[in-house]
Every structure is written in structure tokens, then in C-alpha cells.
Amino acid sequence: MGVFDGKVAVVTGAGRGIGREEALLLGAEGARVVVNDLGGGADGAGGDAGPAQQVVDEITSGGGQAVANTDDIATWTGSEALVNQAVEHFGGLDVVINNAGILRDRLSFNMTEEEWDSVIAVHLKGHFGVARHAAAWWRARSKETGEPAAAAIVNTASESGLYGNAGQANYAAAKAGIAALTLVLARELERIGVRVNAIAPVARTRLTEAVAGDYMKPDESGFDRFDPANVAAVACWLGSDLAAGVSGQVVKVQGGQLQLLEGWRPLTEVTDDKPWTLDSVAALRDAILGPTDGSVPPFFFGPPPTGRDPYPAAAWE
Ligand SMILES: NC(=O)c1ccc[n+]([C@@H]2O[C@H](COP(=O)([O-])OP(=O)(O)OC[C@H]3O[C@@H](n4cnc5c(N)ncnc54)[C@H](O)[C@@H]3O)[C@@H](O)[C@H]2O)c1
Numbered sequence: 001m002g003v004f005d006g007k008v009a010v011v012t013g014a015g016r017g018i019g020r021e022e023a024l025l026l027g028a029e030g031a032r033v034v035v036n037d038l039g040g041g042a043d044g045a046g047g048d049a050g051p052a053q054q055v056v057d058e059i060t061s062g063g064g065q066a067v068a069n070t071d072d073i074a075t076w077t078g079s080e081a082l083v084n085q086a087v088e089h090f091g092g093l094d095v096v097i098n099n100a101g102i103l104r105d106r107l108s109f110n111m112t113e114e115e116w117d118s119v120i121a122v123h124l125k126g127h128f129g130v131a132r133h134a135a136a137w138w139r140a141r142s143k144e145t146g147e148p149a150a151a152a153i154v155n156t157a158s159e160s161g162l163y164g165n166a167g168q169a170n171y172a173a174a175k176a177g178i179a180a181l182t183l184v185l186a187r188e189l190e191r192i193g194v195r196v197n198a199i200a201p202v203a204r205t206r207l208t209e210a211v212a213g214d215y216m217k218p219d220e221s222g223f224d225r226f227d228p229a230n231v232a233a234v235a236c237w238l239g240s241d242l243a244a245g246v247s248g249q250v251v252k253v254q255g256g257q258l259q260l261l262e263g264w265r266p267l268t269e270v271t272d273d274k275p276w277t278l279d280s281v282a283a284l285r286d287a288i289l290g291p292t293d294g295s296v297p298p299f300f301f302g303p304p305p306t307g308r309d310p311y312p313a314a315a316w317e
Contacts, residue, residue, distance in 0.1 A: 002030025003240050008090040010034045010082060012073045012130060013100025015051025017205030018156070021232035022097050023066070027059035029236070032090040033066040035059070036073060036082050036100070042206050044074075044102035044118055065090075073100050074121040079129030083137060095239040096134050096153045098127040098178075103207055108169045116170045123174035124181070127155055131185055131196075139192050148193020152239045155182050155198040157250055162200060162261060175200075179250055179263065186248035195247040197238045200261060202254035203228040225255030234258065 004026055014023040015037030027033045035055045039048030052068040059066035067089050071078035086093045102122045104115040131153055138149035160168050161175025179198055186196040202208070204216040204226035216226035224230075234253040237243055252259040270284045 002028070003236075003242060004029040004031035004095070007031045007094040008034070008086050008092045009095035009097065009239070010036060010069075010086050010093065010130065010134070011097040011099055012036045012082070012126065014055055014097075015039055017207065018201055018203055018228040018231045018235075019097070019099040020051075020055050021227075021229040022099060022235050023055050024058060025229070025232045025236045026095070026097075026239075027064035027066055028062060029240075030064070031095065033059060033064070034069050034082065034086045034089070035066050036069040036071060038070050038072050040102070042102060043104050044122055073126040073130055074118075076125075076129055079126065080133045082130060083133040087137060093134055093137060094151050096130055096151075097156075097235055097239060098130055098153065099156045099235075100126055101156065101207070103168075103171060105167045105171065106169075107167055111169060119170035120174050120177075123171065124177045127178050128181060131155075131181070135185070135189055135192075135194065138189070138194055142192040149189075150241075151194045152243070153185060153189075153194065153196045154235045154239045155179075155196070156235075157182070157198045157200045159200050159202070159252065162250070182250065183248050183263065190247060195238075195243070195245075197243070197246060197248070198250045199231065199235050199238065200250055200252040201228075201231040201235075202226070202252075203231045223256065230255060 007030070009026045009031040011019050011023045011026065011033065013019040014035040019037070023033050023035045035052045037052040039051045040046045047070065049068065049070050052070055056066040056068045067085070069082050069085050071081045073079045073082060083093060100122060102119060104119050106112070106115055134153065138151050142149050155178050157179045158171070158175040161172040161177070162179060165172055182196055182198040189196060204212065205228055208216060218224040231253050234251060238246065238251065250261040250263070252261055268288050268290070270287045272280060
């Protein structure tokens with residue numbers, strides 16, 4: 001018995017990295033999987049049907065069921081075609097893992113319109129597009145049958161977007177948007193029985209190999225912490241019935257560590273019973289931001305980002 005027996009799953013960007021491991025695990029656990037990947041470069045350029053088909057071949061050679069899809073999920077028609085393929089080929093849809101992603105890092109003052117638009121399109125619009133078309137299908141099904149859809153969406157956020165990472169204005173804005181989108185979808189789709197969660201992963205893939213260097217290499221412990229398969233287990237758990245009742249959550253997974261991440265929340269509060277003025281706000285500065293004498297760290301930068309600044313000093317010149 002597999003955890004996903006009888007279920008149909010879609011994984012975007014499943015030809016490589018984390019998505020590949022997610023598709024393989026879903027397939028091994030009995031899901032019929034639509035393996036989406038347009039097979040582009042790490043920056044999104046180009047295309048190749050090979051990666052998606054290779055994952056399909058791996059799943060089917062292990063006795064599972066899978067079909068390849070090379071649609072560009074950054075487009076409305078591509079995400080719609082992906083959802084339709086699951087329904088038409090496998091007769092339904094139960095689990096969506098939104099994972100496809102690209103990077104076009106650049107410090108803000110040098111970033112081009114194309115770099116901004118392409119990253120926002122693949123991550124933010126791509127996540128929304130697939131979720132939106134899947135949600136429309138689940139809603140129609142639920143109306144037709146009178147039953148909850150009993151489905152799940154797992155999105156892929158990033159610490160870069162939650163804490164901010166220099167050089168990733170486009171990517172971080174998209175990933176923060178994905179965290180917000182996760183909350184909205186969780187609230188909207190609860191009534192038709194769809195759970196929506198997100199992971200914030202860290203793993204060794206082509207996106208991180210360039211910046212992480214030796215840090216993510218397997219060590220002698222025998223536990224390959226940064227193997228993307230570690231991430232896949234957490235994403236698939238969120239997408240499975242084992243996580244029944246869990247929705248609207250963002251879980252960080254890095255190696256053997258899981259963290260539940262909390263979203264925006266009030267840290268301090270001041271009130272007044274008359275209109276704010278420049279002077280009245282300025283007078284409350286310490287009360288709202290904390291003392292500026294160094295006794296308490298300023299709130300402004302929040303928790304540290306992933307701890308690496310991929311930008312050599314020259315990039316700032
Ligand atoms: N690797 C990490 O440590 C890390 C950290 C935080 C977030 N993430 C996120 O995890 C996800 C997976 O990244 P990865 O590290 O496995 O990268 P990866 O480059 O190995 O895999 C991403 C896959 O997405 C595919 N893809 C890109 N654009 C697509 C599109 N428009 N349509 C269909 N497929 C498309 C690519 O072809 C690629 O195979 C991304 O959303 C990434 O931002 C990764």
C-alpha cells in the first residue's frame with residue numbers, strides 16, 4: 001500500500017532538483033504523476049523535453065504510472081493545459097506540488113525589466129496559474145458531487161522571500177508573494193476541502209551549487225543532509241492524507257531540520273486617541289521600534305537571511 005494509492009498528482013518543474021525527487025516519491029507511493037518540466041536553463045532560457053521524460057521513465061520502470069508535460073507554467077494557457085492533462089489522462093487531480101523555479105539574480109539597481117518579469121512570472125504567476133486552474137476543477141467537482149475535493153496544494157516559498165536576501169529582489173518578492181498566496185488559498189479553498197501549505201526548502205541543486213560551494217557537499221556522517229530527497233519527503237507529507245487538518249502553514253526544511261515559520265505579526269503597539277502628527281509619531285519611535293541605544297537589537301532586519309551574500313564586493317561598484 002502506498003500513501004498516494006489512487007491519487008493523481010501534478011509536480012511543476014519536476015525534471016530536476018527538488019521537483020524530480022517529489023515526483024519520484026509520489027510515483028513510488030502509488031500516485032499517478034504528471035511530470036511537468038519545460039527543461040530550460042537555470043535562468044529559464046531554452047527548453048528540452050528530456051528531463052521530464054527521464055523522470056517519467058524512472059517512475060514507470062519502477063512499476064509506477066506517470067506522464068510527461070512540457071508546458072510553460074509561467075503562462076496562463078500552460079498552467080491550464082497542465083491541469084487539463086492530469087484530468088484527461090488520469091481522470092482526476094488530488095495533489096498539486098508547485099515547485100518550478102528559475103533564478104536571475106542581480107542587485108536591484110542593475111536589474112533589468114526582463115529579469116524582474118521572468119522571475120515573477122515563473123514563480124508567482126506560475127504558482128497561481130496552476131493553483132487557480134486546479135481550484136476551478138475541484139470547485140466544479142465538489143459542486144457536482146456534493147463532496148469535499150479532499151485535495152492538497154504544496155507551494156514552494158523560500159527563506160530568501162521571508163527574510164530578504166540581497167541580489168534577489170525579483171525572486172524574494174515572488175517567494176514572499178507565494179507565502180501570502182498560500183494563506184489566501186488556504187482560506188478560500190478550505191470550504192471545498194482543499195488544504196494549501198508551503199515549504200521553504202534548502203537543498204543541493206543546480207540553483208544552489210554555484211553559491212553554496214562545499215557547504216552542501218555530503219559529509220562523512222552518511223546522512224546526505226542537502227539531498228533534495230529530504231525536501232521531497234516533507235513536501236509530499238504536506239500533500240498527503242497523513243497531514244490531514246494541516247493548512248495555511250509554511251514549513252522550512254533544511255537537512256535534518258524542520259521549522260514552522262510564522263508570518264507577519266504585530267511585535268509592538270502604540271495607540272493615540274487623536275490624529276497622528278509627525279511629532280507624535282517621532283516621539284513614539286522607541287516604543288514602536290525598540291530602544292535605539294543598542295540594548296535591544298533593532299527589529300528592522302528581522303532574523304538573518306540564509307547567511308550568504310552571493311555578491312562579491314565588485315558587484316556593488
Ligand atoms: N535548492 C534550494 O536550496 C532552494 C531553496 C529555496 C527555494 N527553492 C525553490 O525550490 C524550487 C525547485 O528548485 P531547485 O533548486 O530544485 O531547482 P532546479 O533548477 O534543479 O529545478 C527547477 C526546475 O523547474 C523547471 N522550470 C523552470 N521554469 C519552468 C516553467 N516555466 N515551466 C515548467 N518548468 C519550469 C526547470 O526546468 C527545472 O528543471 C524552486 O521554486 C526554487 O526557487 C530551492
